Amino acid sequence: MQESTPSPRFFDSLRSLLGNVAAMARTRLELASVELAEEKARLMQQAFLGLLGLAFLSLGMIALTALIVILCWDTYRWQVLAGLVALYFGIAAYCLVRVRRQLQDAPAMFEATLAELDKDREALKS
Template sequence: MTIDTKSQRADHGPVRRILSSVFAILQTRLELIGIELAEEKDRLLTVLFLGIAAMMLAMLALIALTALVAIAFWDTYRWQALAAITAAYALAAVFCGVKARNGLHHAPVVFEATLNEFEKDREMFRKP
């Protein structure tokens, strides 16, 4: 009976080592996913904060510009000046919208490094 138990343990040894290696690889890859997720969150929060600050400051500048132009042309071309400013704002809004849409469509692949590592792992296990 002790011989059968030892042979069973010997048979399970390589399998356990392989499973241990597989789980170690998965743990490493999950840690990599966590790191990439944290980096992406930090990047997005920074971009969001800077974008909101830029929009607020730009809005203040546009309000001041509108008031300045309206005051400067109040006696002669008030509605033409305001129409020109409105057209300029509309064109700028369309430009920004198109750029934002392009930025979303051409965004980098999320978790690219992790996916590359999984591909390397798959290739390693395919080799005989």
């Protein structure tokens, strides 16, 4: 009885296929790491600028509130304060709604990587 042994060409083909799959996986991981680094840099920049803007906005609003109350101290002090409080809450609500909408509409992380992996999966199926 003769045993069937795989030909050397089979092992070469298998080795080549595994090498191609490994190279493809490496490329996809590199793409994912680049996207992650870009997302991290973008988020850090937005957080820094947002906090800096909020700090200066707070200082400006405190100074403006004090100025308006001092100007209206004798006649309409509580009405002016109530109006400013309503204005500040309105602006805060508007900003929070905008942030929420932007977070909901943001593209998915690793969108390009997932698209490439889907293409790879489809290519391997056919």
